[in-house]
Amino acid sequence: MRKNRQSTRLAVIAIGGNSLISDSSHMSVPDQYRAAGETSRHISALIRDGYRVVVTHGNGPQVGFILLRSEMAKDKLHSVPLESCVADTQGAIGYQIQQTLRNEMRRMGIQKEAVTVVTQSVVSAKDPAFQKPTKPIGPFYTEEQARAHEVKDGWTVREDAGRGWRRVVPSPEPMEIIEEPIIKALLEQDIIVIAVGGGGIPVTRDRAGRLRGCAAVIDKDAASSLLAGHLKADLLIISTAVDCVYIRYGKPNQEALRDITLADALRYTAEGHFAAGSMLPKIQAAVRYLQAGGKRVIITQPHLLEEAVAGKTGTHITP
Numbered sequence: 001m002r003k004n005r006q007s008t009r010l011a012v013i014a015i016g017g018n019s020l021i022s023d024s025s026h027m028s029v030p031d032q033y034r035a036a037g038e039t040s041r042h043i044s045a046l047i048r049d050g051y052r053v054v055v056t057h058g059n060g061p062q063v064g065f066i067l068l069r070s071e072m073a074k075d076k077l078h079s080v081p082l083e084s085c086v087a088d089t090q091g092a093i094g095y096q097i098q099q100t101l102r103n104e105m106r107r108m109g110i111q112k113e114a115v116t117v118v119t120q121s122v123v124s125a126k127d128p129a130f131q132k133p134t135k136p137i138g139p140f141y142t143e144e145q146a147r148a149h150e151v152k153d154g155w156t157v158r159e160d161a162g163r164g165w166r167r168v169v170p171s172p173e174p175m176e177i178i179e180e181p182i183i184k185a186l187l188e189q190d191i192i193v194i195a196v197g198g199g200g201i202p203v204t205r206d207r208a209g210r211l212r213g214c215a216a217v218i219d220k221d222a223a224s225s226l227l228a229g230h231l232k233a234d235l236l237i238i239s240t241a242v243d244c245v246y247i248r249y250g251k252p253n254q255e256a257l258r259d260i261t262l263a264d265a266l267r268y269t270a271e272g273h274f275a276a277g278s279m280l281p282k283i284q285a286a287v288r289y290l291q292a293g294g295k296r297v298i299i300t301q302p303h304l305l306e307e308a309v310a311g312k313t314g315t316h317i318t319p
Contacts, residue, residue: 010052010187011235011309014224014285015039017058017198019239019302020093027061033096039239040100042305048108049309052187054231055097056224059089059198060137063217067138067167079153082137082169083201083213090118090197097194105192114192120178120211121200121218121226127172135171135217140164170216174200174223178211180230187231199223221285229292235309236289238282239302245283245315247273259316262290286317295319 019039020032047053063085070080080088094116101114133156141149146157146165160166177183177200186193199218203211221238228236245257247268257268265283274280286297300307300314308314 008052009050009235010054010231010233011046011237012054012056012224012228012231012233013043013046013237013239013305014056014221015058015239015302016220016241017060017062017089017093018241019058020096021061032062032093033100036093036096037100037104039302040097040104042303044101044104044108044110045306046309047105047112047192048110051235052190053192054183054187054227054233055101055192055194056196056220056227057093057097057194057198058220059086059093062089062093063198064138071139081213082215082217083203086198086201086217087118090116090201093197094118094194098192101192101194112190112192114194115186116194116197117179117182117186119183119196119200120203121174121196121223122176122178122205122211123172123202123214123216123218124175125204125214127170129170129172129216133168133170135169136160136166137169137217138167140166170214171219172202172216174218174226177223177227177230178203180227183227184231196220196223196227219281219285221281222288225285225289225292228289229294233289233294235296235298236286236294237298237300237305237308238285239305240279240282240299241301243301243304243313245274245279245299249273249275249279257315259318262287262317262319265290265317290317290319 020035021027066085098114098116143165149155150157155167157165158168183193183195199220200223202214202216202218204214246254248254274283297317298308298314304313
């Protein structure tokens with residue numbers, strides 16, 4: 001077995017829920033497991049090169065699947081609360097990542113363990129997002145079906161880009177990660193941690209300090225940025241569907257951004273170069289991490305992790 005290098009640098013690696021689904025023909029659990037294994041191979045290479053690692057992940061498609069099953073079984077079984085959907089996917093996706101990471105590390109001769117922490121993220125009950133739900137989740141409905149849920153279940157519903165009607169929920173800002181001390185303790189033992197899946201289970205805290213889940217979803221990049229800042233991570237890696245960030249994306253004069261500063265990121269954001277539903281949350285997460293004292297952000301595709309860390313591809317954002 002290859003001797004482990006002493007792990008000193010810490011990287012928080014945020015992978016998207018869509019990273020586990022290569023296309024519409026490969027959406028089954030075995031398909032997702034294989035995709036997790038591919039991503040784990042690249043993460044393991046960074047661990048081999050001396051990084052301690054926290055893996056975070058999205059869960060949008062997977063939560064949608066649970067909600068669709070719940071809708072189809074509504075006459076036979078109870079519905080699943082949204083916060084429970086997030087918890088369910090943290091366990092299921094975490095299992096896939098921790099098992100494939102362990103297998104890949106063993107293949108590379110790395111004697112380390114990986115563990116999933118079911119993570120709660122505190123949000124404010126007064127967050128403006130609760131007054132204006134915007135995040136579409138779950139299956140599409142006819143307007144009649146959607147309105148029925150609106151009356152019966154208290155949902156907020158909205159027509160979604162001509163494709164049908166969907167439930168929309170709040171997406172509040174994460175303020176605190178409850179299990180952060182546990183994550184730190186595991187890292188001190190040189191254990192690979194999978195955490196804040198789906199941005200964390202959204203919870204509010206009352207005056208007595210009691211936690212209560214709420215029907216919301218948290219942006220996983222925002223939660224990953226918060227965690228990376230609190231852990232004083234050396235590197236925040238945000239995976240996406242493109243090799244790097246572009247301005248004027250999809251236009252004849254599109255331009256790849258390879259090495260930019262925090263000031264550049266703020267300027268491009270102010271100029272409106274990043275779409276709200278895709279790249280903007282990632283840039284905002286990068287900005288928050290760097291403003292909190294972070295050292296470097298890389299935005300790239302999951303299979304390009306090693307090349308990006310080596311400086312050969314991806315977008316690199318520094319203070």
